[in-house]
Amino acid sequence: MIESPDPGRMDLRPIKEGFHPDADRIISNAIRINAIRRARSRSGLIGELHAFARPLIAAAAIILILAATSLALTPLATQPARPDVVLAHWARTNHVPTNGELLFAFEGYGR
C-alpha cells in the first residue's frame, strides 16, 4: 500500500483484476433475447388481430350475401314512359296533371 498525502486519483484497478467479463457474449445474448421477444410479441399481436377479425369477416360475408340476394330479387326500375304517351293517356282519361306529374313526365324543366 502506497501512502500518499495526494488526494488524487485512487488506484481501484484491483477491483477489475481477475474479472474478464465476456462483453461480446453478454451483448449478443441481450440482442438475441430481445429479438426473440419482439418476434413473439409481433406474432402474438397478429394472432390477436386475426382472432378479432375472424367474426368480423364472417359478419361481412353474411351482409354481402343478403345484399346480393335482395338486389337480385328487386325488379329493375321501369323506364319512365315517353312524354307523348303520358299526354295521350291524360287526354284520353281527361286527367288534369299536377305540377309534380308534369315535372316527372317531362323530366324537369329540360324539355
Next chain:
Amino acid sequence: MESDASLVARVRLGDNAAADVLLGRYFRACYIVALGSLGNSADAEDVCQDAFIRCLERIDSCRDPARFGGWLLSIVRNTAHNRRAYQQIRSAESIDSHLGLASAVQSDAGVQQGELREQLLEALSHLSEAQREVLLLHDLEGWRHAEIASRMNLSLLMSRRHLSDARKKMRELLGNYATLEPDHD
C-alpha cells in the same frame, strides 16, 4: 465515430449491428457500475445483460438519444439496485458485519489481490450510489467530469463534489490507500 443519437435511431429501426456498437460502447461503464453496486462479477454480468435487454425493449422511450449513455446507466443502476434488494431479502447477513476495514487493510501489508478487491468492493458499498459511480467512472474508467456530469445528469460541480466525498470516505474506510497520477481534469 457514429453518434449515440444516430445509433439509437438505427436500433429503433431494428438494426442489431447498431445495438451491438451502442451497447459495446458503454459495456465497461455499465459493468463497473454494476460491479461497484453488487461486488460480484457474475451478478454484475447478469445485471448488465438484464439491463441491456430492458434497454432494447424500451429504446423508444429514450427521450434524449444524445444522452443514451446516462439513460442506459440509470437502467443498470436500477437493475443492480433491484438485484441487491432481492439478495438482501434472501440473505440474512448484514452489510454492517464487515465494518472495521481500515484496521484490516493496515494490519496486513501483504494482502492478496483477491482480498484487496473484496475490501475495495466492501468499502464501495458504504458510498452513496452517486459517489460510487462517479468514483468508479472517474478513477477506474478514466472518464472526465464533463462526461460524467453529462451522462449522470449532474452539474460539473456536483460531479467533483461526489468524487471528493467518495475519495475521502474511501480513505477513511481503507486508510491511506494507493494513489495514482494526479487528476486529469
